[in-house]
Amino acid sequence: MAGALEGITVIEFSQIIAAPFCGMLLTDMGAEVIKVEPPEGEPWRIFAQFIPNESKTFISLNRGKKSLPLDLNRPEAQQIAHKLIEQADVVILNYRPDVPAKVGLDYETLAKLNPRLIYCENTAFGRKGPDSYRPGYDIIIQAMSGLMAAINKTMNGVPQVPNHAAADFATGITMAWAISAALFARERTGKGQKVEATLLATALALQTSRFTNIHAYDAQWMPEYLANLKAARDRSAEWDELANIQLNARPMATVGNIYYRTYKTKDGYIAVGNLSNALRKKMAGALGLHDPRFEDLAWDPTTPAAQAAGMKLVADAEALFETKTTDEWLSVLDAAGVPSGPVRFIEELFEDPQVRANDLVVELDHPLAGPLEMVGPIVKMTDTPTEVQGPSPALGQHTDELLARLGYDSARIAALKQAGVTR
Numbered sequence: 001m002a003g004a005l006e007g008i009t010v011i012e013f014s015q016i017i018a019a020p021f022c023g024m025l026l027t028d029m030g031a032e033v034i035k036v037e038p039p040e041g042e043p044w045r046i047f048a049q050f051i052p053n054e055s056k057t058f059i060s061l062n063r064g065k066k067s068l069p070l071d072l073n074r075p076e077a078q079q080i081a082h083k084l085i086e087q088a089d090v091v092i093l094n095y096r097p098d099v100p101a102k103v104g105l106d107y108e109t110l111a112k113l114n115p116r117l118i119y120c121e122n123t124a125f126g127r128k129g130p131d132s133y134r135p136g137y138d139i140i141i142q143a144m145s146g147l148m149a150a151i152n153k154t155m156n157g158v159p160q161v162p163n164h165a166a167a168d169f170a171t172g173i174t175m176a177w178a179i180s181a182a183l184f185a186r187e188r189t190g191k192g193q194k195v196e197a198t199l200l201a202t203a204l205a206l207q208t209s210r211f212t213n214i215h216a217y218d219a220q221w222m223p224e225y226l227a228n229l230k231a232a233r234d235r236s237a238e239w240d241e242l243a244n245i246q247l248n249a250r251p252m253a254t255v256g257n258i259y260y261r262t263y264k265t266k267d268g269y270i271a272v273g274n275l276s277n278a279l280r281k282k283m284a285g286a287l288g289l290h291d292p293r294f295e296d297l298a299w300d301p302t303t304p305a306a307q308a309a310g311m312k313l314v315a316d317a318e319a320l321f322e323t324k325t326t327d328e329w330l331s332v333l334d335a336a337g338v339p340s341g342p343v344r345f346i347e348e349l350f351e352d353p354q355v356r357a358n359d360l361v362v363e364l365d366h367p368l369a370g371p372l373e374m375v376g377p378i379v380k381m382t383d384t385p386t387e388v389q390g391p392s393p394a395l396g397q398h399t400d401e402l403l404a405r406l407g408y409d410s411a412r413i414a415a416l417k418q419a420g421v422t423r
Contacts, residue, residue: 003030004384008183010034010090011081012065013072013105015042017138017165018199019094019122020061021172026179027064028377028386031090034402035062036081039069039423041395053395054368063364063374064389066398069423072103076421081105083406086113090179094122096135107194117192118182120175126198136199138165145203146210149246157238171202225249256293256310259283262343263321269343270326272333279338286336287320289313366391396423 008031012023015037023033040046045058068084070077082104085091091110093100100106100121107119124136131144139161142148147167153160178195186192204211213222228245259274274280277294284291292309300306321329326342333340349355350373362376369391377386399422403413416422 001383001385003028003387004381005180005183006030006384008032008090009088010092010179011036011084011088012092013081014092014094014122016044016094017061017168018171018197019092019175020044021169022120022122022175022179023065023092024061024063025172025176025378026090027389029180029381030384030387030389033065034068034084034088034398035065035393036068036070036072036084037395039071039396039420041069045395051368054366059366059369059372059392060374062392064391065393066402067393067395068399068402069396071421072105074421076416076419078104080403080406080416080422082110082113084402085110085117088114088117089183090118090120092120092122092175092179097123097127097132111192111194115192116186116190118179118186118195119192120179120182120195120197122171122175122197122199124199126196126200138168138199141167141199141203145200146207147203149243150207150210152243152246154239154243157240159239166206167199167203170206171197171199174202174205221249255307256291256313258289258291258313258317263318265321265326265329266324268326270321270329271341271343273339282336283333283338286332286338287317289316289320362388364388364391367394367397399423 005026008026010023010026010031010033012019012033012035014020014023014035020035023035027033037045041053042058044061045053045055047055047057049055068080070080072078072081091105093105095105101109107121110117110119123132124141125131125134134140136144139148142151142162143159145167148159148162151162153162175195175197178197182193182195225245228249229242232242232245259272259280262269262271272283274283280291281294284294291313324332330340330342350361355361360376360378361373364372364374366372372391376388379386399417400410400413403416403422404410408416413422
């Protein structure tokens with residue numbers, strides 16, 4: 001069966017994570033994705049390469065695509081790009097806001113070439129506002145959006161780079177979702193449109209509960225919280241002090257959360273997640289712990305007595321979890337209906353039976369790197385199934401095929417290669 005996007009052609013002008021991840025998701029739905037990158041290859045190919053022009057990071061984000069290297073600063077390359085776009089359905093870009101117009105890839109230019117084109121642009125901050133001109137990577141957005149502060153990972157009192165590019169990957173999913181919606185709208189109207197995504201918007205959306213200001217409730221604490229943060233920054237306070245202000249800002253802050261956290265066990269670590277009183281009571285019962293909050297729901301958790309009781313509860317729970325192995329605790333908690341799971345590293349999951357049972361590992365054969373395994377399509381569809389279309393392309397692997405499709409003969413293709421326009 002054909003994928004949902006079978007017959008859709010996507011031209012991807014992108015690099016690093018967000019837009020390449022978007023393009024890869026679209027290939028899983030059957031779209032043909034042509035990746036246009038500089039003749040030397042996009043930076044992610046070269047970063048930590050283990051063979052020339054191939055890196056694990058690039059391979060993991062570009063499967064199923066076709067590679068066409070073009071030096072977009074050259075008029076000949078821009079002409080090739082325009083020919084591709086005339087025949088395409090979607091264009092994806094994640095350049096700095098000033099770049100598309102310089103290389104003839106701005107929306108106004110391309111919409112005249114192809115009025116049915118879906119043009120999806122990702123920038124760091126959007127096209128308006130004082131930061132709109134700024135380039136931005138995931139670390140910058142996480143720092144400026146509050147994500148880094150929420151994760152609160154520090155070293156020597158300084159906030160550290162998160163281990164995962166959450167804003168980048170979530171933006172890639174957002175772009176694929178928006179492109180699919182725009183294609184559906186085009187089926188009804190016959191018209192293309194411009195879609196704008198930003199890393200900043202995605203980062204804020206990942207923090208919806210924190211980025212919601214209910215005036216009747218938040219006015220009680222927000223002004224004092226912001227004033228305390230400003231005062232601490234003005235005197236160059238250590239990050240731990242800033243994080244403590246954040247932690248204790250909201251009213252009804254309490255000590256004693258034993259129900260939604262991780263624990264050290266006899267042989268590893270385990271996570272528990274209980275977000276209702278019914279589940280919390282099950283966990284307390286399974287552990288044999290007494291939590292006075294269940295006896296009096298009006299109990300004020302901010303009083304000194306409540307704080308002391310909470311600290312004792314945490315100490316008791318932590319000591320208890322260290323008396324059994326992770327598997328032993330999983331048996332106890334599963335029997336009680338308590339949500340729990342072992343803490344793992346992702347590299348351990350290639351042979352995980354749950355992962356394998358849901359077809360989340362695919363095996364591919366890369367033309368240069370050889371056999372490999374990676375995460376498979378992240379959604380399933382009954383009538384238009386998602387399917388891996390192949391590994392990531394070697395640099396320039398599809399140059400002859402794609403230029404021949406545009407009407408270039410072999411002599412002209414060879415001349416363009418010789419001139420450095422492509423390779």
